Amino acid sequence: MILIVGGSYQGKTEYARQNFPNAKYFNNLHTFIKKRLEDLKSQDEILAEIKDVISEGQWIIISDEIGNGVVPYDAFDRQWREVTGRILISLAREATEVHKVVCGIGQRIK
Template sequence: MKLIIGGYAQGKLDYVLEKYGMENVSVWEGTLPNSKELAEKTVVINHFHNWVRNRVAEGGCPQQEVRLFLEQYRDCIIISDEIGNGIVPQDPLEREYRECTGRILIQIAERAEEVERVLCGIGQRIK
């Protein structure tokens, strides 16, 4: 499993498609797949932070859900925006979203065999 993080508009998906080949991956936008029908292709979760945000807003348990997902998809690639480098917002949902995303990314990074940070379209391996 691989984790790609970086700021908004840094070219993270393009970087992944270029590196792993567009034809070898199946890209999911801000959502997790719930079946294994596309098992022959590497599952890419793009805008993973949006999925966390939605689950937080819906009162779900994203930490637990991610754990189950990762057990099923051991070779997936998760792409998430870095959202924590700003002023902590006043709105409770916004705060929970940032905190939860940060904690989950740590959890994913611990399990990932590779973590890359993309800045200006350039990947830097940080794990």
């Protein structure tokens, strides 16, 4: 599994398609996590579901980096930010590669 992170609208998906054209994509992981939290799923349940989806084949996981910037006032948004960060940490540990994309330029950081 390869993890690609970066800010919103920074060209992560295009970068993934150019560099890993034959892989399967799990795009907008941050949105997936938010929807699962809205369904009252725990962090562990969400991570298990992600791992189940990507268990076979070469997967590219693409997520916005939502942990930078101002801490949200809303409690749910803070929870979403924290859970997303923790899940990304877990996935980064297991990933064969991690890339950060800014302005369409990717840099391999693992």
